Amino acid sequence: xxxxxxxNVLFAYALVPLLAVFLWYAFLLRRKAxxxxxxxxxxxxxxxxxxxxxxxxxxxLVVAAVFxxxxxxxxPQFGTRVxxxxxxxxxxxxxxxxxxxxxxxxxxxxxxxxxxxxxxSMIDRLDGDRIGLVAFAGEAFVQSPLTLxxxxxxxxxxxxxxNLIPVQGTDLGAALEASLEAFVGDERQHxxxxxxxxxxxxxxxxxxxxxxxxxxxxxxxxVGIGSSEGVPIPDVDSLGVRRxxxxxxxxxxxxxxxxxxxxxxxxxxxxxxxxxxxxxESELDEMTDEIAEMDKTELSSRRFTRFNEQYxxxxxxALILLTAEFLVPERRRTEGAWKGRFQ
Numbered sequence: 001x002x003x004x005x006x007x008n009v010l011f012a013y014a015l016v017p018l019l020a021v022f023l024w025y026a027f028l029l030r031r032k033a034x035x036x037x038x039x040x041x042x043x044x045x046x047x048x049x050x051x052x053x054x055x056x057x058x059x060x061l062v063v064a065a066v067f068x069x070x071x072x073x074x075x076p077q078f079g080t081r082v083x084x085x086x087x088x089x090x091x092x093x094x095x096x097x098x099x100x101x102x103x104x105x106x107x108x109x110x111x112x113x114x115x116x117x118x119x120x121s122m123i124d125r126l127d128g129d130r131i132g133l134v135a136f137a138g139e140a141f142v143q144s145p146l147t148l149x150x151x152x153x154x155x156x157x158x159x160x161x162x163n164l165i166p167v168q169g170t171d172l173g174a175a176l177e178a179s180l181e182a183f184v185g186d187e188r189q190h191x192x193x194x195x196x197x198x199x200x201x202x203x204x205x206x207x208x209x210x211x212x213x214x215x216x217x218x219x220x221x222x223v224g225i226g227s228s229e230g231v232p233i234p235d236v237d238s239l240g241v242r243r244x245x246x247x248x249x250x251x252x253x254x255x256x257x258x259x260x261x262x263x264x265x266x267x268x269x270x271x272x273x274x275x276x277x278x279x280x281e282s283e284l285d286e287m288t289d290e291i292a293e294m295d296k297t298e299l300s301s302r303r304f305t306r307f308n309e310q311y312x313x314x315x316x317x318a319l320i321l322l323t324a325e326f327l328v329p330e331r332r333r334t335e336g337a338w339k340g341r342f343q
Contacts, residue, residue, distance in 0.1 A: 005074070031251070035085035089127070092291065094194045095118055095133075095195045096196050098135050098196075099168055115223075116158070132182050138171050170200045171205070173209050176220075219270055
């Protein structure tokens with residue numbers, strides 16, 4: 001397979017025909033200038049030592065060198081190698097509530113953005129642990145499977161918004177079920193789940209997946225975000241324009257309150273801990289440190305393909321051509337025209 005690592009540099013190929021046209025035009029201007037200087041016979045005599053062929057090949061070599069130099073700068077890659085990455089750590093699934101109640105602004109800028117920033121900071125602190133993401137509201141699905149590619153995980157994290165899930169509400173049971181399915185392999189001893197939500201469970205069906213997590217030995221940490229007093233939920237349309245606050249059928253403003261009881265129960269039954277989100281995000285730092293101190297296991301190896309850089313070949317060819325251009329003479333060797341005239 002072949003590709004360019006810096007394909008935007010390929011636009012510089014436009015310089016190659018422009019350079020060729022420029023050199024050809026310069027050659028014509030030089031010839032016209034000579035024609036104005038004197039008669040053709042005189043110019044032939046005066047320019048007898050000049051090699052038109054040498055000038056032609058010097059121009060060809062320069063154009064070819066620029067072509068290969070642009071190719072090298074575009075970083076051609078062909079030929080592949082397979083590498084294996086393995087290490088010791090934990091498998092961590094983060095289930096993030098993306099329901100519209102997470103848009104409440106009792107935490108600046110809002111609950112969801114605060115939670116995403118905290119998870120991003122936690123990913124930055126991971127070392128050898130695989131991370132996966134589950135988005136949930138009235139339904140749940142795997143946003144990012146378990147991976148050691150933290151940059152990819154953060155990219156998926158940034159795209160987690162309420163409009164990802166058409167069914168609204170907060171189904172903690174679906175979140176637990178999807179997170180359990182996201183784990184790979186049969187070993188659950190070194191697998192951790194982190195659930196971040198405002199705790200408003202509208203499904204009430206947590207029992208079955210919770211029992212499964214207990215049976216399989218998955219440790220669940222829960223993080224409650226928001227205030228227990230209740231705050232209104234911004235009503236935002238599909239274009240992101242705010243239209244006030246969400247209201248019920250009676251026209252009353254809906255208040256969203258943090259429900260900690262169910263989160264505390266989930267954490268205590270699985271051997272984890274419940275944390276209340278703070279502005280300083282110290283709870284996730286403490287959680288990450290606690291997970292890092294757990295016994296680690298050798299994670300499944302991850303095989304991936306890397307492309308071999310081949311720019312050196314083309315840059316080397318460009319240097320060789322430029323060296324050859326320097327060595328090609330513009331003048332031809334002539335016999336000594338003055339030999340014997342003064343004897």
